[in-house]
Amino acid sequence: MSVNKGKVITDFDVNLLLKRGVAEILIEDEMVELLRSGKKLRLKEGFDPSSPDIHLGHMVALKKLRQFQELGHQVILIVGDWTAQIGDPSGISVTRPMLSQEQVQANAETYMKQFFKIVDKSRAEVRWQSEWYGNFTLSNVIQLTSKFTVAQMLAREDFSNRYNAGQPITITELLYPLLQAYDSVAVRADVEFGGTDQKFNLLVGRELQSTAGQNPQQVFLVPILTGTDGTMKMSKSLGNYIGVTELPNEIYGKAMSIPDSLILEYFELLTDYSEKELEVFRQEIKDETTNPMILKKRLARDIVSQLYDQTAANEAEENFAKLVQNREIPDEIPEYHISISELTTKKDGKDSINISKLLVLTKLVKSRSEASRLIAQDAVSINGENISGNIALVKSGSIIRVGKRRFAKIVNSDNLK
């Protein structure tokens, strides 16, 4: 097979590619035609390194890209080092803080590693916006902006909502879709991938490509993954996300904590379980013949093994069973070396330790005020025994537990001095 060609594809491929985990394709007929043409397609997806973590929400589209790669197509990842400075206004109701060059640079570095947990590096091309925007002049900007009208921009729902609600929209934000669109021109994209909230931006790309004499790209929209809270979209800023570089135990645990209502959505968008299998799951949930927890465990295991491997997944599952389901103490507890004598006071002739100070030192809590509250709420235990006051006996080797999941093992550093 020629390197310039994508694989000849079957109906099965088309169905998998264009149906599973896909929200909308514009223009679908053209997309199918492109795939059948055998042309090696240039698939673009842009990322704003506005925060340093890629999470499962991003994984939906990345998995799609991966599928296309397996059919021989070329992925072009755009590092949005310029647009990140603006902050994507899509679906956001307020202006985002602008980031510094340095910040963006640092985030972008860590992004790379994360991309290639899912995307095949050998069939991907990484392009930085600064490649073309670095030399952009004001006259380029004027030329670019002259092609679009305010009315066009206000056609976008989140802009018009904000406008109507009397919330500020900065001019740089209006620039965002244009910059993203120009990326498509710069890399001559055949298809651009994004979440459904990206629809407007991707469509602007089509228009701009047309005016530049290129074939307008196909717009490939994947669903927005719901976050672990079960209501809002997964996003870093909402804190309801599972990062792809988190540790296996964390990923597993967070996956287990999603509401039941999300199980099928996650299976569909994040795993390769076949449609048939999904149908079985759906039925089982509906008929209540299977405890949703069992299905969730399968889901959690699958996600971990995709991001790590089978072994890690099994370990995470064991860990979960022990730690969470049986409320045991984990095998490995972070140790803290502290000087017990410095924290010790005499009370009733016995040596005792100020627990709230200890909790702050071990970083188990943020402040002494918080520590006092948690103690009062029976959330703190030492070697399995709840403590009732701020004073208790702690020895070298004592295990402190705060809430369900926070642990620390105390190691006395006195005799090391």
Add this chain to the structure above:
RNA sequence: GGAGGGGUGCCGGAGUGGUUAAUCGGAGCAGUCUGUAAAAUUGCCGCCCGGAAGGGCUACGCAGGUUCGAAUCCUGCCCCCUCCA
């Protein structure tokens, strides 16, 4: 440039001189329950000192001022929104 409206804790949003660390809702944390789900329910939800009792500090855009006392009144400044130009 002119007129009007507004800036309150993570978010939304009350409060217009006095137990106000600031009603209420959401988010979050913790307890009970449990499948680390949901629902329910209880409590917490600025920081510091103190074993505790208790005490102190900081906070309602920023900076001053009036007052025994201000998120609340006054002055200046900054920012946002709407309408007019």
